[in-house]
Amino acid sequence: MQQGRRSEDRAPWDREVALRLIREHVNREGPLLPILHALQGEFGYIDTAAEPLIAETLNITRAEVHGVITFYHDFRHQPAGRHLLKLCRAEACQSAGGDPLAARAEAQLGVRMGGTAADGSVTLEPVYCLGLCATAPSAMLDGRVVGRLDESRLDALLAEAQQ
Amino acid sequence: MTLRLFIPVDAGALAVGAEEVATAIRAAAARHNVALDIVRTGSRGLYWLEPMVEVETPVGRIAYGPVAPGDADSLLGAILGNGAHPLRQGVADDIPWLKRQTRLTFARCGVVDPRSLEDYRARGGGKGLERALALGAEATVEEVVQSGLRGRGGAGFPTGIKWRTVAQTKALQKYIVCNADEGDSGTFADRMIMEGDPFVLIEGMAIAAIAVGATKGYVYIRSEYPHAAATMDAAIAAARRGGLLGNRIAASAFNFDMEVRVGAGAYVCGEETSLLDSLEGKRGLVRAKPPLPAHKGLFGLPTVINNVLSFASAPIILDKGAAFYRDFGMGKSRGTMPIQLAGNMRHGGLFETAFGITLGELVDEVGGGTRSGRPVRAVQVGGPLGAYFPRALFDTPFDYEAFAAREGLIGHGGVVVFDDTVDMAKQARFAMEFCAIESCGKCTPCRVGSTRGMEVIDRIINGENRAANMTLLEDLCHTLKFGSLCALGGFTPYPVMSALTHFPEDFGAPPRLQAAE
Numbered sequence: 001m002q003q004g005r006r007s008e009d010r011a012p013w014d015r016e017v018a019l020r021l022i023r024e025h026v027n028r029e030g031p032l033l034p035i036l037h038a039l040q041g042e043f044g045y046i047d048t049a050a051e052p053l054i055a056e057t058l059n060i061t062r063a064e065v066h067g068v069i070t071f072y073h074d075f076r077h078q079p080a081g082r083h084l085l086k087l088c089r090a091e092a093c094q095s096a097g098g099d100p101l102a103a104r105a106e107a108q109l110g111v112r113m114g115g116t117a118a119d120g121s122v123t124l125e126p127v128y129c130l131g132l133c134a135t136a137p138s139a140m141l142d143g144r145v146v147g148r149l150d151e152s153r154l155d156a157l158l159a160e161a162q163q
Numbered sequence: 164m165t166l167r168l169f170i171p172v173d174a175g176a177l178a179v180g181a182e183e184v185a186t187a188i189r190a191a192a193a194r195h196n197v198a199l200d201i202v203r204t205g206s207r208g209l210y211w212l213e214p215m216v217e218v219e220t221p222v223g224r225i226a227y228g229p230v231a232p233g234d235a236d237s238l239l240g241a242i243l244g245n246g247a248h249p250l251r252q253g254v255a256d257d258i259p260w261l262k263r264q265t266r267l268t269f270a271r272c273g274v275v276d277p278r279s280l281e282d283y284r285a286r287g288g289g290k291g292l293e294r295a296l297a298l299g300a301e302a303t304v305e306e307v308v309q310s311g312l313r314g315r316g317g318a319g320f321p322t323g324i325k326w327r328t329v330a331q332t333k334a335l336q337k338y339i340v341c342n343a344d345e346g347d348s349g350t351f352a353d354r355m356i357m358e359g360d361p362f363v364l365i366e367g368m369a370i371a372a373i374a375v376g377a378t379k380g381y382v383y384i385r386s387e388y389p390h391a392a393a394t395m396d397a398a399i400a401a402a403r404r405g406g407l408l409g410n411r412i413a414a415s416a417f418n419f420d421m422e423v424r425v426g427a428g429a430y431v432c433g434e435e436t437s438l439l440d441s442l443e444g445k446r447g448l449v450r451a452k453p454p455l456p457a458h459k460g461l462f463g464l465p466t467v468i469n470n471v472l473s474f475a476s477a478p479i480i481l482d483k484g485a486a487f488y489r490d491f492g493m494g495k496s497r498g499t500m501p502i503q504l505a506g507n508m509r510h511g512g513l514f515e516t517a518f519g520i521t522l523g524e525l526v527d528e529v530g531g532g533t534r535s536g537r538p539v540r541a542v543q544v545g546g547p548l549g550a551y552f553p554r555a556l557f558d559t560p561f562d563y564e565a566f567a568a569r570e571g572l573i574g575h576g577g578v579v580v581f582d583d584t585v586d587m588a589k590q591a592r593f594a595m596e597f598c599a600i601e602s603c604g605k606c607t608p609c610r611v612g613s614t615r616g617m618e619v620i621d622r623i624i625n626g627e628n629r630a631a632n633m634t635l636l637e638d639l640c641h642t643l644k645f646g647s648l649c650a651l652g653g654f655t656p657y658p659v660m661s662a663l664t665h666f667p668e669d670f671g672a673p674p675r676l677q678a679a680e
Contacts, residue, residue, distance in 0.1 A: 009424060026529035029379075029444050029446040029462065030424075030443045030462075032445075033424065033425070033426075033427060033441065033442075033444055034424070034425075036427070037386075037425060037427070058444075060313030064445075066445050068444070068446050070443065071429065071446035071447060071603075072426075072428055072429050072447070073426035073427070073428035073429060073448075074386050074426075074427040075427060081381065085333075090349075090547065091348040091349060091506065091543055091547060091579050091590070091593070092348045092349045092505040092506040092577075092579045093348070093506075093579045094506075094509040094590075094593070095506035095579055095580060095582075095585070096506055096507045096534065097507075108353065127387060127428075127602070128233030128346065128348065128430060128547075128597065129346055129347065129348045129349075129350075129387065130174075130178075130387050131174065131175070131345060131350070131351040131353075131354040131387065131388060132174060132175050132351065132506050133179050133212065133348060133349045133350065133351055133503065133504070133505030133506060133511070133577070133579070134175060134208075134210035134211070134504065134508070134512050134513075135175055135178055135179050135511070136507075137212050138178055138508055140387075143389055144180055145174050145177055145178040145390075147175065147178030147179045148178075150181055150343030156635075
């Protein structure tokens with residue numbers, strides 16, 4: 001899964017690698033999302049240079065490709081920080097004290113939700129439900145799930161993410 | 164002697180340290196020269212006891228929980244000794260919280276190894292498909308119709324009628340699509356099934372395929388569920404090896420295969436037509452209906468699209484018969500509902516029971532009230548598009564019609580409890596904010612109305628022309644409810660209006676008299 005890899009493990013943008021990944025999925029039904037996941041899994045983001053390659057291979061317009069990339073919250077045009085920390089901001093986590101924890105994370109990292117820490121260590125993102133609602137509040141750090149968050153567990157996560 | 168232990172790999176258990184517990188127990192066993200066989204299962208759904216470790220004994224599986232890695236030595240000592248331990252919960256099947264349930268869809272979840280087809284078959288799996296093959300397509304559809312099963316995703320449309328429509332539509336290719344885009348906060352039943360008993364979903368989809376004449380299936384899983392996607396992938400591969408998928412499934416004349424597709428973080432893709440567009444590789448825009456997906460679905464071809472729990476209920480319906488399933492429940496809500504108790508709940512988890520249990524029983528008795536220990540003030544049922552109910556409505560039975568009659572919905576069965584520190588005006592504003600973030604943008608009431616809704620609620624909170632703005636908010640909600648293309652815009656008024664109706668004091672208006680209910 002793309003979320004399970006840290007960005008330092010990822011390769012820099014490479015046109016040939018991108019073309020190979022695109023062609024791997026081209027014969028599937030509805031290949032665009034699998035292609036975008038493959039590209040983001042490889043490079044950590046979807047370079048705008050990939051858009052014409054996908055458009056040409058799938059015989060659709062570049063606008064369509066761009067529209068799909070920008071429609072979905074997961075796909076990013078810029079690399080994230082070295083770590084990706086997602087905090088659940090949905091109702092079940094709100095009911096269990098998620099709001100003050102989110103504010104604490106923002107304050108400690110010096111970013112707002114969606115932002116990347118100045119040293120590039122971590123990108124903080126909201127997520128609307130991880131399905132861990134009976135062990136709320138919850139978070140996901142680079143694909144690892146964490147439940148029953150409290151201040152000390154959150155601080156430990158933040159310290160890990162800032163490395 | 165080899166000790167046989169069961170430790171969940173369910174994401175909810177992993178989130179509270181199940182992996183660390185397994186590692187610690189392995190290390191402790193190595194230190195004491197004890198041979199261990201650890202089976203990784205799904206979760207039984209008693210999340211306040213997770214990580215829950217079970218030990219096989221002559222009297223059944225004894226459960227211990229919640230286990231921390233530091234408990235490994237004392238736990239192992241107890242298991243090797245007389246079993247006494249502060250975390251001992253007794254025989255798992257006899258834990259009152261579990262015993263009180265009627266587990267039909269979740270019978271195997273948390274019990275079996277989710278990646279083992281042999282384990283699945285040893286626990287009664289596969290019998291539904293066998294009976295469907297013996298009955299034939301038409302009788303299989305009829306069985307599902309007669310069971311009274313309604314779509315468990317939230318809309319509650321009769322599943323059998325959907326199948327019958329697809330069966331009667333002629334086409335060279337038909338599809339079975341499973342909606343595993345479980346985005347509602349407070350819900351996790353689909354995730355638990357995919358992580359704990361994925362073969363029951365595969366079997367259910369295969370039954371649907373035979374019933375309607377489809378050959379290809381997709382499970383559309385949200386990207387927030389990487390563990391579920393990995394387990395489904397492994398189970399599909401095992402099902403192919405075991406002859407449950409592929410050509411001539413279960414030695415019949417039918418061909419059916421399926422694959423997992425992963426979403427990309429769009430809540431609206433849980434709406435069935437938006438999901439189909441997403442599967443096709445488009446933006447997840449909602450389609451106008453008609454045409455129904457049953458007539459023109461994936462790639463314009465007839466498609467059965469159902470929620471995970473709907474498909475996962477088909478095997479037991481076919482195995483035990485429509486009447487067996489229909490005999491559970493009340494009114495037009497037949498069978499059992501896997502209810503998810505979530506948020507600030509003392510005993511949160513998966514509670515499968517026949518329709519008809521009241522909201523009060525669920526929250527106070529089963530859930531044990533709040534985890535914070537403070538009084539329960541509001542309960543949101545049915546996800547972010549569901550209404551907030553006050554204690555005054557706790558006599559509402561869990562039933563599609565009973566909730567609708569009180570301007571609410573049961574949706575996918577999520578129950579989120581809030582204590583008395585909740586600010587209901589803030590919750591109402593969040594409902595509009597969420598709609599604005601997740602709107603697909605196709606229809607104006609949802610796309611524009613949600614943002615205007617946030618602004619109006621902000622003005623109410625700030626005390627600007629309060630009475631006039633409350634009237635405006637009601638009017639806006641009316642437009643959203645009746646003018647939106649799908650449930651995202653159409654149902655966002657439920658949490659907003661229920662907050663306003665039942666908790667007016669949080670909006671600066673006089674409190675509502677309880678007796679007026």
